[in-house]
Amino acid sequence: MNRASAQAQIHGWLLLLPAAALLALFTHYPALATLWHSFYSSPKGGRPALWVGLDNYRGMVEDPVFWQVLGNNLWFAAGTIPVSIALALLMAVWVNGKIAGRGFLRLAYFTPTVLPMIAVANIWLFFYTPTYGLLEQFTVDLLGLPSHNWLGTKSTVLACLIVVTIWKEAGFFMIFYLAALQAIPPSLGEAAAIEGAGRWYYFRRVTFPLLMPTTLFVLVNAVINSFRLVDHIVVMTRGGPDNASSLLLYYIYDVGFKFWDSAYASTLTMVLLAILGTTALLQFGFLERRIHYR
Amino acid sequence: MSAISLRDVTKLWGNARAVDSVSFEAAAGRFLVLLGPSGCGKSTTLRLIAGLEQLSSGRICIGDADVTGLPPARRRVSMVFQSYALFPHLSVAENIVFGLRVRDVAPRERGERLAKVAALLGLTELLERKPSQLSGGQQQRVALGRAIIAQTPVCLMDEPLSNLDAQLRQEMRREIRALQQKLGITMIYVTHDQTEAMTMADQVVLLRDGHVEQDGTPDELYGRPATVFAARFIGTPPMNVLAGVPGAGEGRLLGVRPEDVRLGVEGLPGTVESVEYLGADSIVSCRVGGQPFNVRVARHASAAPGEAVRLSWNTDAVHLFDAQTGKRMERATALAQKVA
Structure with missing residues (x-):
């Protein structure tokens, strides 16, 4: 290697260094440290952490709350991801068309994303309030249905959170779809129109396949989001009633910072990382091969 | 049969008249070129014929049918x-048969037609490729294939060669023309390139600011330009149009094509400004009474910049135009007026 190219190498590494250092410090090292901690017991005053091997994992498998929370989270993911993506796509196609007040509509759909999570959660908390909340004003006063404690009942609380999340995410994903839609040249639509393709046919054969890179990106984000939601839960339910609305990350928070069982929290975190890692691999591995990138 | 006719077709964008009561007709099997500078409304006219834009007033007929209100x-x-508007995620084959699939043509017939078109355009080896893996000329052929597999009597082309290099453009020009004649399609072809118009067209409709400037054969447009604009738009270098020279007369402009001018010892005095050598001929740029004037000379021109020259031409090479309207004046009427 001659001097010039050695210098170029050094330059390159120096440019990468700040980002790499931050990543290592706040992402890679904590992940490895967490893995390490999950093989130890929690240190308590005067009692240092002891090597316990897989004991924490054994405890986790026997923990009914863990299974309940994991189940909740899967339902939550299944409820939010497809609906919010479908809704985002639908809204994007709609506001991409030539309609009056298009700019206003785009803004309106994006508003949930701009609002702070805590504020959003409080607004929805009011919507769900029994007897005088917005929802009850409709179901009880207008339809004459019996009053119902939406967030206080095990059977409805998770569905309520799912609705809030969809409302919050669909607008955000819409922006990505909208950008992708606008990158599709209008002449493709015109060529299809001359060939006699209807709107649905064109969407199915041209628009949707061309949006696949965006769909993958949005899907990865949606999966990650569905496993890292905490703020809504903190404000609206605190995981209750009876853990019916507790999701994995919220349970980790509970275990780690309320029960101070840091070893078990580390163990649960490893499960979360494994889930996210596997889905990301599956998504990129499977879908990528079938996606056309322009 | 299956002529296209436009009658008083007008398209307004707000208050601007993009297409201003344009009328013309193309007989079946003809190659009609819509020619004009950018912004003259030629592409809009084509899109109106295709049905991609709605006209503000007027009528469009294709064959015997009034298609004014029909979808594309x-x-x-x-x-x-x-x-080209090729679908980037579909293979060449799927791009070509896109319309056949929409219309539910049976797989067997689809395959046969695809094979025929692919062979015709030399795409047989490329059918499995994606458009991004093709060169510009090949993409152009795929777009052509998608158009001709439909077997429609009319084919519209919007500046199809403008993205190709000069060499390829010449090749494709010949190819498109041959294809059109072989298949007997009525072609409406939009271009701003007068060479394309001259070499390919049976009929040229020259547009300017949304209206028809002249409608005729390439020969008519070159030989008997209807206006100063037509005279100067067609031909490189353009026709010399001079005011206030002997032979023109009051209120008239005199036009003469560069190749009709002789450099010699008699005639109009001028000064040589520059000489461009093109191989087969040279363009001598002169100034005559402050006005630019080009002369085409065979092979090398002997003139040098700064040299004084005299320019002459035969009287039958002269085109006369009204200085006010820019319209052509026939020599007979011009002479009659002179006598009167």
Whole structure:
């Protein structure tokens, strides 16, 4: 290697260094440290952490709350991801068309994303309030249905959170779809129109396949989001009633910072990382091969 | 039969008249070129024929049918776009048969037609490729294939060669013309390139600011330009149009093509400004009474910049135009006026 190219190498590494250092410090090292901690017991005053091997994992498998929370989270993911993506796509196609007040509509759909999570959660908390909340004003006063404690009942609380999340995410994903839609040249639509393709046919054969890179990106984000939601839960339910609305990350928070069982929290975190890692691999591995990138 | 006719077709964008009561007709099997500078309304006119834009007033007929209000798909036209508009995620084969699939043509017939078109355009080896893996000329052929597999009597082309290099453009010009004649399609072809118009067209409709400046054969447009604009738009270098020279007369402009001018010892005095050598001929740029004037000379021109020359031409090479309206004046009427 001659001097010039050695210098170029050094330059390159120096440019990468700040980002790499931050990543290592706040992402890679904590992940490895967490893995390490999950093989130890929690240190308590005067009692240092002891090597316990897989004991924490054994405890986790026997923990009914863990299974309940994991189940909740899967339902939550299944409820939010497809609906919010479908809704985002639908809204994007709609506001991409030539309609009056298009700019206003785009803004309106994006508003949930701009609002702070805590504020959003409080607004929805009011919507769900029994007897005088917005929802009850409709179901009880207008339809004459019996009053119902939406967030206080095990059977409805998770569905309520799912609705809030969809409302919050669909607008955000819409922006990505909208950008992708606008990158599709209008002449493709015109060529299809001359060939006699209807709107649905064109969407199915041209628009949707061309949006696949965006769909993958949005899907990865949606999966990650569905496993890292905490703020809504903190404000609206605190995981209750009876853990019916507790999701994995919220349970980790509970275990780690309320029960101070840091070893078990580390163990649960490893499960979360494994889930996210596997889905990301599956998504990129499977879908990528079938996606056309322009 | 299956002529296209436009009658008083007008398209307004707000208050601007993009297409201003344009009328013309193309007989079946003809190659009609819509020619004009950018912004003259030629592409809009084509899109009106295709049904991609709605006209503000007027009528468009294709064959015996009035298609003015019909959607694009029911006009029985195919179209090649300037950008080709190929579907980037579909293979060449799927791009070509896209319309056949829409219309539910049976797989067997689809395959046969695809094979025929692919062979015709030399695409047989490329059918499995994606458009991004093709060269510009090959993409152009795919777009052509998608247009001709539909077997519509009318094909519309919007500056299809503008994205190709000069060499390829010449090749494709010949190829498109041959294809059109072989298949007997009525072609409406939009271009701003007068060479394309001259070499390919049976009929040229020259547009300017949304209206028809002249409608005729390439020969008529070159030999008897209807206006000063037509005279100067067609031909490189353009026709010399001079005011206030002997032979023109009051209120008239005199036009003479560079190749009709002789450099010699008699005639109009001028000064040579520059000489461009093109191989087969040279263009001598002169100034005559402050006005630019080009002369085409065979092979090398002997003139040098700064040299004083005299320019002459035969009287039958002269075109006369009204200085006010820019309209052509026949020599007979011009002479009659002179006598009167």
